[in-house]
Amino acid sequence: xxxxxxxxxxxxxxxxxxxxxxxxxxxxxxxxxxxxxxxxxxxxxxxxxxxxxxxxxxxxxxxxxxxxx
Numbered sequence: 001x002x003x004x005x006x007x008x009x010x011x012x013x014x015x016x017x018x019x020x021x022x023x024x025x026x027x028x029x030x031x032x033x034x035x036x037x038x039x040x041x042x043x044x045x046x047x048x049x050x051x052x053x054x055x056x057x058x059x060x061x062x063x064x065x066x067x068x069x
Contacts (some may be wrong), residue, residue: 003065007036010055025050 011021022032027047034040035047048059055061 002066002068003038005036005038005040005062005067006064007032007051007062010057010061014055015053019064021054024054 001018011018013062018036020031025047035043043063048062050058051057051062
């Protein structure tokens with residue numbers, strides 16, 4: 001996949017657990033796990049906004065585009 005999800009990196013930088021983030025933004029840990037592993041087919045802007053607010057970051061800190069070879 002050409003979109004890389006760097007959510008684990010931001011969680012580590014902010015010293016926050018996945019469970020804490022899920023609780024803060026109001027989604028289940030299972031749904032957050034799907035997003036973290038890059039298995040999500042879509043992300044709502046409202047969810048992305050909530051993640052960015054909770055982690056004090058920009059969307060580009062979480063999502064990265066790479067070209068497939």
